[in-house]
Every structure is written in C-alpha cells, then in structure tokens.
Amino acid sequence: xxxxxxLLYARSRALWPTxxxxxxxxxxALWAAHLMDAYLxxxxxxxxxxxxxxxxxxVIGTSLYTASDELDRTAVRPWWPRRLVQLLGLSAVxxxxxxxxxxxxxxxxxxxxxxxxxxxSTGVTAAAAVLFGxxxxxxxxxxxxxxxxxxxGGARGPAVTVWAWPMQPGTQTGAWxxxxxxxxxxxxxxxxxxARPEGARA
Amino acid sequence: xxxxxxxxxxxxxxxxxxxxxIVRGFAPWTGAAVLLTLGMLLTGTSAQWQGGWAETxxxxxDSMLVIAPxxxxxxxxxxxxxxxxxxxxxxxxxxxxxxxxxxxxxMPVALWxxxxxxxxxxLALLATWPYAQGDRPHLGLLPGDAVLLAACAMAGHVVGxxxxxxxxxxxxxxxxxxxxxxxxxxSPGAGRHLDAAFPAPVGSYPVWWQPVVMAVxxxxxxxxxxxxxxxxxxxxxxxxxxxxxxxxxxLVRTGDGxxxxxxxxxxxxxxxxxxxxxxxxARYEGLLPQVREALSEVVGRLxxxxxxxxxxxxxxxxxxxxEARLPMLAPLGWSVVRGRLTDPxxxxxxxxxxxxxxxDCQSTLDPRVRRADDAVEHYLAPGPHQEYFDRLAxxxxxxxxxxxxxxxxxxARLASMGEEERRIWLSAYFATAGSCGARAVPAL
Numbered sequence: 001x002x003x004x005x006x007l008l009y010a011r012s013r014a015l016w017p018t019x020x021x022x023x024x025x026x027x028x029a030l031w032a033a034h035l036m037d038a039y040l041x042x043x044x045x046x047x048x049x050x051x052x053x054x055x056x057x058x059v060i061g062t063s064l065y066t067a068s069d070e071l072d073r074t075a076v077r078p079w080w081p082r083r084l085v086q087l088l089g090l091s092a093v094x095x096x097x098x099x100x101x102x103x104x105x106x107x108x109x110x111x112x113x114x115x116x117x118x119x120x121s122t123g124v125t126a127a128a129a130v131l132f133g134x135x136x137x138x139x140x141x142x143x144x145x146x147x148x149x150x151x152x153g154g155a156r157g158p159a160v161t162v163w164a165w166p167m168q169p170g171t172q173t174g175a176w177x178x179x180x181x182x183x184x185x186x187x188x189x190x191x192x193x194x195a196r197p198e199g200a201r202a
Numbered sequence: 203x204x205x206x207x208x209x210x211x212x213x214x215x216x217x218x219x220x221x222x223x224i225v226r227g228f229a230p231w232t233g234a235a236v237l238l239t240l241g242m243l244l245t246g247t248s249a250q251w252q253g254g255w256a257e258t259x260x261x262x263x264d265s266m267l268v269i270a271p272x273x274x275x276x277x278x279x280x281x282x283x284x285x286x287x288x289x290x291x292x293x294x295x296x297x298x299x300x301x302x303x304x305x306x307x308x309m310p311v312a313l314w315x316x317x318x319x320x321x322x323x324x325l326a327l328l329a330t331w332p333y334a335q336g337d338r339p340h341l342g343l344l345p346g347d348a349v350l351l352a353a354c355a356m357a358g359h360v361v362g363x364x365x366x367x368x369x370x371x372x373x374x375x376x377x378x379x380x381x382x383x384x385x386x387x388x389s390p391g392a393g394r395h396l397d398a399a400f401p402a403p404v405g406s407y408p409v410w411w412q413p414v415v416m417a418v419x420x421x422x423x424x425x426x427x428x429x430x431x432x433x434x435x436x437x438x439x440x441x442x443x444x445x446x447x448x449x450x451x452x453l454v455r456t457g458d459g460x461x462x463x464x465x466x467x468x469x470x471x472x473x474x475x476x477x478x479x480x481x482x483x484a485r486y487e488g489l490l491p492q493v494r495e496a497l498s499e500v501v502g503r504l505x506x507x508x509x510x511x512x513x514x515x516x517x518x519x520x521x522x523x524x525e526a527r528l529p530m531l532a533p534l535g536w537s538v539v540r541g542r543l544t545d546p547x548x549x550x551x552x553x554x555x556x557x558x559x560x561x562d563c564q565s566t567l568d569p570r571v572r573r574a575d576d577a578v579e580h581y582l583a584p585g586p587h588q589e590y591f592d593r594l595a596x597x598x599x600x601x602x603x604x605x606x607x608x609x610x611x612x613x614a615r616l617a618s619m620g621e622e623e624r625r626i627w628l629s630a631y632f633a634t635a636g637s638c639g640a641r642a643v644p645a646l
Contacts, residue, residue: 014368021369028376032380035384047379047383051376051379051380054372054376055372055373055376058369058372058373058376059369059372062368062369062372065368134368135279135368136279138275138369138371138372138375139235139272139275139276142272142275142372142375143235143238143239143242143272144239144242146239146268146271146272146379147239147240147242147243147246147268148242148246149268150243150247150264150265150267150268151242151243151245151246151247152246153247155246155247163246164246
C-alpha cells in the first residue's frame with residue numbers, strides 16, 4: 001500500500017478532523033476538571049471520568065463511517081488491517097490524551113481509570129458501529145454509561161465492579177476485565193465486519 | 203381477452219400520511235432507547251426506590267439528567283435526515299408550509315421519547331405498588347418531565363437541521379449533560395430553579411403550579427427555537443419566548459418557595475402498647491409491625507425498667523427531650539429494601555445503641571462505660587458483628603485479650619443478676635443515657 005493510498009484512506013475517514021476533535025475533547029476534560037475544583041477531592045472528577053471518554057468514543061465511532069461502502073467492497077486488498085490500524089491508533093491517541101486531564105492521584109479516579117473507561121467506551125461504540133451504523137454508534141455507550149453513572153451510587157453486590165465498570169475508582173480487576181473485554185470484542189467485531197453500511201436514507 | 207373489473211375493494215379507511223413517519227424510521231427507536239436506558243437505571247437502583255412512592259417519583263425525575271440530553275441528541279440525529287437523504291428540495295415542492303413540514307419529521311421523535319418515558323414511569327409505579335408501605339403515588343412532576351423530553355427533542359431537531367457535522371448529536375448530548383448537571387452541582391443559586399432536571403429531594407414537594415410553569419419555561423424555549431427556524435413569520439417566535447421568559451422570571455423570583463416539605467413526613471404513626479412506644483414515620487406506616495417485631499425482644503427485656511425514653515421517634519431531626527431516635531428506615535436501600543427490614547437483628551442492636559445515646563463520644567468513652575454499654579447490648583440485642591469483634595480481640599494483643607476478658611465478665615455479671623436486681627441496675631444505667639462521663643454509670 002502506497003503512502004498516497006494511506007493518505008486517501010485517512011482523508012476518507014475524516015481522520016484529521018477526528019484527531020482535532022479528540023484534542024478538543026481533552027480540552028473539554030481539562031476545563032471540566034478545573035471547573036469542578038478536582039484538586040480538592042478526586043471524587044469530584046467522577047463526571048469527567050464518565051463524560052470525557054464517552055465523547056472521545058463518540059468521536060472515534062463517528063469516524064468509522066464510510067461514505068463509499070459499496071465501492072470499498074470491490075477493493076482487491078483486505079480491509080481489516082486498515083480498520084485495525086485506524087481503531088487502535090485513534091484509541092491509543094485518546095487513551096494517551098485524556099489522562100492528562102486527571103493527573104495527580106493515581107489510585108482514586110486517576111489516569112489508569114481514565115484509560116480503562118476510554119478503552120471500554122470505545123469498544124462498546126465500535127460494536128455499536130457494526131450493529132447500528134457509525135452515525136448512531138454513540139447511542140448505546142451514552143445510554144449505558146449515563147445510566148450506570150446515576151445507578152451505581154448505592155449499588156452493592158459481587159458483580160457491581162463488572163457491570164458498573166465505568167464508575168469504579170481504581171484498579172478493580174472486574175472493571176478492567178469488563179472494559180478490556182468490551183474493547184477486544186467490539187474492536188474485533190469492527191475489524192472483521194466494518195461499520196454497518198448506511199445509505200443516505202438513514 | 204376481456205378486461206375484468208377489479209373485484210378488490212379499495213381500502214375503507216386511508217392511512218394518515220403522518221402514520222409512516224410515526225411508526226417507521228428512527229422515531230420508535232428513540233422511544234426504545236429512552237425506555238431501555240431508564241429501565242437499566244431503574245433496575246440498578248431498584249433497592250433505593252421500590253416500595254416508596256416519594257422515592258420512585260424522585261428517581262424518575264432525577265433520571266431526566268440523563269434522558270433529556272439523550273433525547274436532544276436523538277432529535278439532532280433526526281434533524282439531519284433530510285440533508286442526508288438530499289430530500290430538502292423535494293420537501294420545498296410540498297403544498298404544506300415550512301412549519302408543518304418541520305413538525306412532520308420532528309414530532310414523532312418527541313412523541314416517542316415522551317411515550318418511552320411514560321411507559322418506564324408506569325412500570326416503575328407498578329413495581330412500587332406491591333411494596334408500598336404508606337404515602338400515596340406522586341405524579342405531579344411526570345407531565346412536566348414528559349414536556350421537557352418533547353422540548354429537548356424539538357430543540358435538538360433544530361440543531362440537527364442547522365449543523366452538518368456527524369458528531370453533532372453526541373456533542374449536543376454532552377452539552378446537555380453539562381448544562382443540566384452544572385446547576386445541580388454548583389453552589390445554590392437562583393439559577394437552579396430554572397434547571398428542569400434539578401434533583402427533587404425525597405420528602406419535598408413543589409407547589410402545584412411549579413410543574414406547569416416549568417413546562418411553559420422548557421416548552422416555550424423549544425417552541426421559540428422551532429418558530430424562529432421554521433415559521434413563515436419568524437417574529438411569532440417572540441410569543442413563546444416571552445412566555446418562557448415570564449415563566450423563568452416567576453421561577454427565579456419565587457425561589458425556594460417553590461418547594462415545601464411533605465406534611466406527612468413530620469407525622470408519626472405509633473404503637474403505644476409498648477415502653478418505650480414505637481413510632482415510625484407516617485410515610486412508612488406499613489413497616490410498623492415489622493419494626494415492632496424486630497424490637498419485641500428488646501422491649502420485652504426492658505419491662506419494668508425506669509428512666510427509659512418515652513418513645514422511639516422516626517424523624518430526620520435530632521430526637522427531642524425524653525425521646526430516642528428510631529434507627530433509620532429511610533433512605534431506602536439500607537435498612538429497608540422492598541418493604542422488608544433487611545436485618546432485624548442489626549436493627550434491634552442499632553435501637554439499643556440509640557437508647558444508650560452515646561454515639562457522639564464513642565472514641566473518648568471511659569473503658570468502664572464502654573464495658574457497661576457492651577454488656578447491655580449483649581443482654582438486650584447482641585449485634586450480628588459481636589462474635590466477629592470478639593474473635594478479633596481474642597487473636598489480638600495482650601491488652602485486647604485482657605479487655606475481652608473484662609467485657610465477657612461484665613456480660614456474665616449482668617446476665618447472672620436476679621430479675622429485680624437487673625431491673626434496678628438497668629434503671630440506674632439508663633438514667634445516665636446520653637452522657638459521656640463515667641461517674642454516674644453504675645458499676646458491673
């Protein structure tokens with residue numbers, strides 16, 4: 001694959017605006033963390049932890065859209081390496097940028113939890129892009145994470161670290177396992193199948 | 203070949219042209235998304251609202267924080283539809299005006315979102331019904347919340363028409379979360395009364411016109427946006443805008459007067475057959491038999507003892523003179539889940555601790571007083587964790603083991619007293635309830 005081919009692929013997936021939007025998301029996270037005086041108490045960062053990865057995942061999810069699905073399918077080369085590089089690359093950028101908003105305490109709502117939430121949300125969004133199309137891919141992750149955000153306050157039980165993974169403060173094994181499984185499964189599904197074809201009628 | 207008349211009759215009733223917009227496409231999915239998200243939220247928190255009408259109302263209203271931005275985003279997605287289909291120009295040729303065309307695609311999302319919310323609210327109320335312990339259903343905030351969802355869908359639709367950017371919908375949802383959550387988290391200001399998703403505390407009720415004015419505020423803003431975008435005479439947008447501003451001004455001016463405390467929450471339902479009497483909050487009057495059952499052993503063993511408080515009171519405020527606080531029933535989800543006391547033994551132990559009234563000075567207590575407290579708790583209602591702490595002390599340092607031995611000796615001493623002797627001792631002991639000094643507490 002030539003460099004021009006890669007460049008064309010990047011442009012067809014709106015990669016530069018997506019990267020700019022990820023930088024903007026990081027700015028939003030920084031602003032929100034500052035607004036909530038997060039340096040006073042790490043638990044004040046919780047909304048940033050829920051929302052910033054969601055927005056990053058939504059940006060990544062909408063960039064999985066292809067405007068020329070039928071044309072793509074006539075290509076000689078396999079698409080999966082490109083999809084893999086695109087998803088992993090954007091996830092890596094998001095996972096590297098977002099934790100800068102919550103530096104400091106690493107045990108309670110610190111950078112590791114931000115990376116976990118970014119990966120988990122991206123995984124759910126990638127799976128949704130395969131099932132519902134890239135344009136709507138943000139909806140399931142938004143619904144799930146925001147519901148868990150309000151629901152997990154008083155929730156107890158052995159499985160709570162698994163189903164409420166976006167709200168776990170530290171390095172709970174269950175939460176990491178859930179987020180990584182979501183990322184691996186959603187990513188694999190997207191790499192194998194690609195986003196669901198969406199006509200102009202959607 | 204002959205031409206035969208078509209024997210099939212034309213359909214009797216022609217389907218309304220808007221029917222397809224309502225039952226097909228993205229709109230029903232909005233309703234499903236609202237219902238699913240609410241379902242997940244309500245299921246996850248069910249222990250904290252199921253069985254309490256006020257809790258159910260508050261949980262439904264508080265979930266607006268999540269559902270309203272989601273609905274706005276769904277409206278935004280629908281708003282970009284004509285641009286994506288490239289049917290804008292086709293619509294221009296329609297006979298109907300711009301506003302009618304706008305409403306034809308915007309209304310279904312608004313209706314479905316409101317329907318999804320209504321269905322979830324109905325299910326939540328049904329789920330609370332069998333476990334309700336008193337009080338009555340509170341439906342006052344629900345219509346206003348449904349109007350808020352419809353308004354969000356319409357406003358989102360306008361944004362979707364104006365902004366041609368694929369991540370516009372999630373970005374709008376994010377802006378909605380921030381816009382609704384910031385007044386709820388920030389310091390109390392008059393602006394929070396304009397926040398339609400501001401959390402409604404349990405036991406606090408709006409004046410009857412608050413939901414109406416709130417609906418005028420949210421609906422007016424959305425209508426102004428719609429008219430400014432789609433009306434033939436755009437200046438008509440000023441009418442709903444003026445109504446919204448008037449409603450907003452009324453909300454801000456009234457301020458804290460919008461909400462008042464539930465009179466029911468200050469009433470007590472009492473069982474006066476026991477000493478001390480047992481009163482529960484009238485909001486949970488159905489729990490009285492269970493509470494009495496849980497405390498029956500404590501009350502039985504206190505028969506004839508003097509210097510006890512007159513009654514257990516279930517109020518959020520500090521107990522009055524001569525009364526003890528009933529261990530908390532609310533907030534639901536801890537002591538009470540779905541109309542049942544979760545742990546009667548623990549509850550009885552908490553009640554004894556309230557009778558002793560030394561919760562504020564546990565760390566500074568004289569060891570002798572602490573031993574007396576422990577012996578009384580052991581005699582009246584041993585806590586479920588007592589054995590665990592004893593085992594911990596038995597495996598601990600020499601000082602902890604010595605303290606355990608002294609504790610066990612005090613317990614044995616109280617248990618071995620004769621009925622009358624124990625009654626006199628307990629009467630002297632309860633005369634010192636609430637005091638942190640060691641001098642008056644009788645020796646064991």
